[in-house]
Amino acid sequence: DGNELAEVEDYMKDETSIQEKTDLYGIAKNKNVIFISLESLQTFVINNTMNGEEVTPFLNDLIEDSYYFDNFYHQTEQGKTSDSEFIIENSLYPSPRGAVYFTHAQNDYHSLPEIIGNEGYFSSVFHANNKSFWNRDVMYENIGYDKFFDVNAYEVTEENSVGWGLKDKDFFRQSMKYLQSMEQPFYAKFITLTNHYPFELDEEDATIEKYDSNSNTLNSYFQTVRYMDESVEEFFDYLKESGLYEDSIIVLMGDHYGISDFHKKAMSTYLEKEYTDYLHVQLQRVPFYIHIPGQEGEVISKIAGQVDVKPTLLHLLGIDDSNDLSFGTNLFADERKDYIALRDGSFITNDYIYTKDQCFNRATGELIDTTAGLDEEKSACEPYIEQVQTELLYSDQIIFGDLFRFYDFKDNAIEEAKEEE
Ligand code: GP9
Numbered sequence: 001d002g003n004e005l006a007e008v009e010d011y012m013k014d015e016t017s018i019q020e021k022t023d024l025y026g027i028a029k030n031k032n033v034i035f036i037s038l039e040s041l042q043t044f045v046i047n048n049t050m051n052g053e054e055v056t057p058f059l060n061d062l063i064e065d066s067y068y069f070d071n072f073y074h075q076t077e078q079g080k081t082s083d084s085e086f087i088i089e090n091s092l093y094p095s096p097r098g099a100v101y102f103t104h105a106q107n108d109y110h111s112l113p114e115i116i117g118n119e120g121y122f123s124s125v126f127h128a129n130n131k132s133f134w135n136r137d138v139m140y141e142n143i144g145y146d147k148f149f150d151v152n153a154y155e156v157t158e159e160n161s162v163g164w165g166l167k168d169k170d171f172f173r174q175s176m177k178y179l180q181s182m183e184q185p186f187y188a189k190f191i192t193l194t195n196h197y198p199f200e201l202d203e204e205d206a207t208i209e210k211y212d213s214n215s216n217t218l219n220s221y222f223q224t225v226r227y228m229d230e231s232v233e234e235f236f237d238y239l240k241e242s243g244l245y246e247d248s249i250i251v252l253m254g255d256h257y258g259i260s261d262f263h264k265k266a267m268s269t270y271l272e273k274e275y276t277d278y279l280h281v282q283l284q285r286v287p288f289y290i291h292i293p294g295q296e297g298e299v300i301s302k303i304a305g306q307v308d309v310k311p312t313l314l315h316l317l318g319i320d321d322s323n324d325l326s327f328g329t330n331l332f333a334d335e336r337k338d339y340i341a342l343r344d345g346s347f348i349t350n351d352y353i354y355t356k357d358q359c360f361n362r363a364t365g366e367l368i369d370t371t372a373g374l375d376e377e378k379s380a381c382e383p384y385i386e387q388v389q390t391e392l393l394y395s396d397q398i399i400f401g402d403l404f405r406f407y408d409f410k411d412n413a414i415e416e417a418k419e420e421e
């Protein structure tokens, strides 16, 4: 009820309402936002080679004129892509089980499309899959997207499909006609598909060899990642040709991991590292880029997570979000929340990585202590352990109790009339 919300509201206002306005505040005001969700792309392939070849040449070059975050973690759970979407749109955590997109699609939210919609933005999603996959049609409508270009918006044939459906290169190419006739400013989210497990690719689309290990999954992954890299490069070319590029900012993000723990041995061989619980957490890093045409690039190594995207975008757009309730903080602010929580209770701080009762040195991966059967107070990772649990619990309370229906985001207050319900 409203009382439950009062406690959560206090916590969120204390922890994340950072009003610091940086030099970048409003830099993208009234520009289009093109958000590219890169299926299963993990940070370990960026600036890396396989058999001596660059895996992602375009994305590597893109770092030079983008803000690139190399310690950015996905925070998804079983809802996979839909969880990443949910986190970006709401700066809340996904559900510990199931997908919020299915279980709580009818809740009251205060989502990104709605907020920017009030500022005159037309918001849309491009994704060449059935509209009801992940219950997207229902959720998108509820959180304020104006338009969903689903599989029916595309010409899909035997030749231009592989694996899960339309190939990414065709997807971007066919999307341009819609994008070019869209009213501006727009927010357009593109969700790629080809780099999805089991990473199938037609031979003629492969421009890099397969890796050679005991994991067919990892072996194929490099090929589909390279294909996605090329498809994004083509998309940038289309944007430049159409003239949209100059009036837009382009945000790129890996949605979640692509290589699961089933492939420990092959990953360990490829990375030439022992596969520890520490490495597992570090492999949850996904690329995050903010590309602002005309703006010089910078590699930003501070710890960051998907919950931070919404406040960061609002900051760049110059939209005051002091009335919002979120778990993330603007990535460009100096003063930020000093930990990133993963959905399973693992977390990352400047100094430590905590997972499965173990506290590691973040820089070296050295095990500092283990809390199994011990008093948590003895751990170097204390007091974050409890704080992270509390934060995840508050997020769950908001979602499971549909608590935002009691909140008036305009007045930044719990609605009194409703509180008595
Ligand atoms: C499906 C695509 C992939 O439409 O977003 O979903 P995933 O399995 O990664 O959640």
Ligand code: MN
Residues within 6 Å of the ligand: 039, 040, 080, 081, 255, 256
């Ligand atoms: Mn996905």
